[in-house]
Amino acid sequence: MTASAMSPTTVERLAEVAVAAAAEDPAPLRPAVFTDLLAAVGAQRESAPIERALSGSSGPGVLAFRLAARMHARTQDDFLPAGRIHLGAVVLPAVLARGSGDVAPAVSAGFGVMAMVAETYGAEAQRRGLRPTGVFGPFGAAAGAAVAADLDDDSIAASLAIASTAAAGTTQAWIDGGSEWLTQVGAAARAGVEAAMLAAEGLPTARRALDGVAGFSAAMFGDEGSRRLEERLRSGGPFVPAPALKRHPVSGIAQTAVAASAEAGRGTRASPDRLVVAMHPNELDYPGTRNTGPFLSRSSSLMSIARCAALGFRDGGVGYGAIAAANSSGRRRVCSARNSRTRSLVHPARTRAPACSGARTTTAWQPF
Numbered sequence: 001m002t003a004s005a006m007s008p009t010t011v012e013r014l015a016e017v018a019v020a021a022a023a024e025d026p027a028p029l030r031p032a033v034f035t036d037l038l039a040a041v042g043a044q045r046e047s048a049p050i051e052r053a054l055s056g057s058s059g060p061g062v063l064a065f066r067l068a069a070r071m072h073a074r075t076q077d078d079f080l081p082a083g084r085i086h087l088g089a090v091v092l093p094a095v096l097a098r099g100s101g102d103v104a105p106a107v108s109a110g111f112g113v114m115a116m117v118a119e120t121y122g123a124e125a126q127r128r129g130l131r132p133t134g135v136f137g138p139f140g141a142a143a144g145a146a147v148a149a150d151l152d153d154d155s156i157a158a159s160l161a162i163a164s165t166a167a168a169g170t171t172q173a174w175i176d177g178g179s180e181w182l183t184q185v186g187a188a189a190r191a192g193v194e195a196a197m198l199a200a201e202g203l204p205t206a207r208r209a210l211d212g213v214a215g216f217s218a219a220m221f222g223d224e225g226s227r228r229l230e231e232r233l234r235s236g237g238p239f240v241p242a243p244a245l246k247r248h249p250v251s252g253i254a255q256t257a258v259a260a261s262a263e264a265g266r267g268t269r270a271s272p273d274r275l276v277v278a279m280h281p282n283e284l285d286y287p288g289t290r291n292t293g294p295f296l297s298r299s300s301s302l303m304s305i306a307r308c309a310a311l312g313f314r315d316g317g318v319g320y321g322a323i324a325a326a327n328s329s330g331r332r333r334v335c336s337a338r339n340s341r342t343r344s345l346v347h348p349a350r351t352r353a354p355a356c357s358g359a360r361t362t363t364a365w366q367p368f
Contacts, residue, residue, distance in 0.1 A: 011207070036078055137189065177296050
């Protein structure tokens, strides 16, 4: 029996999603793409070591790596809450490194495929300490790069099979203040580009790369046969998501906390000793969210609800310079919960339950 006569495997069906997404209206993506491109040219210093390290290297994969790191460095690129992923910082660099002319279909393909896999497994990846963007990014980058290179369906499937072996990334950097959060998006973009290049040369790949007994779904998430992903695939399209945009250069989780604290501080001269933020446990428990300092790098600061909420209250928002500055321990004040000047903020955190139902709290310090 020939491969074409067999029932399609999960990776082949995912390639069909790439083709279908490429044909959809790209309008939902335009705000995100515009925001991501602006983020890539915005002021920041985190990607400078990567630029220096790779300055002597060339090729589409290296170009994708460098652009991905630059696009993500301000942490103001798009964010898809349902999948816990940053789409544009991985897909756009891969597409731009391989395509020319109208790249909208390729971007749509990458966004659609990456969202499909991440929305299926993102919550579990997060619980395991994996970073969803690093784990699912290679799929989006491979789909985008393959469509940008005008590969056929079989070659798109091969690109995704190769990319599935590059899924990687943990979240310890948010706690320790490391920079791996930048290398993860770069590695994902590069992996996708090179997967498409290898597939274009006819490299043989595993048909059951995702749904096999030792494939991606079973090995990473205990989902033999990719049953959960297959269920999601059966739900059909449209496949192109509309990612959220980030107003402040902090984590996606911290956006609402910053907005709530800024609103609480607007028009008041009070200097509370403590801010209390109620959040959904799934978000409060995300690595780095509970950081309380000392903040020796921006990566540990931008995840910290404590610092982000405090700056939001003080400044009416969070700017890049403020979140990048190291804090002074002498200006850090956290007082007793019994203090009458405590401000309480509610952060619904995208939960369907009432805002305070099952919520936990964290305390924000005020650097006045």
